Amino acid sequence: MKILVCTDGSEQSLKAVQKAADIVADIKEAQVTVVHVEESISHPYEIPSREHSPEGHEQLEKEHKKVLAKAQKVFEEKNVKAETAVKQGHPASTILEMASKENYDLIVMGSRGLGGIKKLLLGSVSNAVVQEAEVSVLIVK
Ligand SMILES: Nc1ncnc2c1ncn2[C@@H]1O[C@H](COP(=O)(O)OP(=O)(O)O)[C@@H](O)[C@H]1O
Numbered sequence: 001m002k003i004l005v006c007t008d009g010s011e012q013s014l015k016a017v018q019k020a021a022d023i024v025a026d027i028k029e030a031q032v033t034v035v036h037v038e039e040s041i042s043h044p045y046e047i048p049s050r051e052h053s054p055e056g057h058e059q060l061e062k063e064h065k066k067v068l069a070k071a072q073k074v075f076e077e078k079n080v081k082a083e084t085a086v087k088q089g090h091p092a093s094t095i096l097e098m099a100s101k102e103n104y105d106l107i108v109m110g111s112r113g114l115g116g117i118k119k120l121l122l123g124s125v126s127n128a129v130v131q132e133a134e135v136s137v138l139i140v141k
């Protein structure tokens with residue numbers, strides 16, 4: 001069983017990591033990949049952000065590696081070997097493309113992420129993935 005765990009570094013996504021680790025600990029032959037998608041594509045109308053300067057980008061990359069290492073540790077503590085991957089692009093479409101191209105059986109993600117609108121049940125990324133994925137999606141609340 002191939003499992004794709006998605007993290008943006010948010011508390012909610014780390015809860016998803018924890019939940020995935022708890023579940024997967026009992027599944028033999030589970031193959032886990034923890035992915036973070038870097039939103040590096042900038043739009044002309046976007047407010048300049050850290051991602052747009054080379055130093056800012058480098059700094060963000062370091063932060064992402066830290067998040068993935070942290071997630072990997074959570075799995076290790078359950079004796080589950082997890083790979084990590086950093087991808088670039090639009091988070092939802094990148095997750096969907098990866099899941100279908102690499103034949104994942106399950107996608108695990110948090111209900112919300114780093115975004116701000118707390119009254120929504122699902123964030124934009126989890127909403128799009130749940131709607132469009134061809135495989136099952138576990139949304140961790
Ligand atoms: N850039 C990303 N890379 C990988 N996973 C992501 C990314 N952004 C969001 N996710 C996953 O989707 C979940 C929901 O986040 P999201 O839909 O972006 O909510 P919000 O609108 O609150 O930011 C996160 O907990 C995480 O599991």
Ligand SMILES: [Mg+2]
Binds near residue numbers: 008113114115
């Ligand atoms: Mg988000």
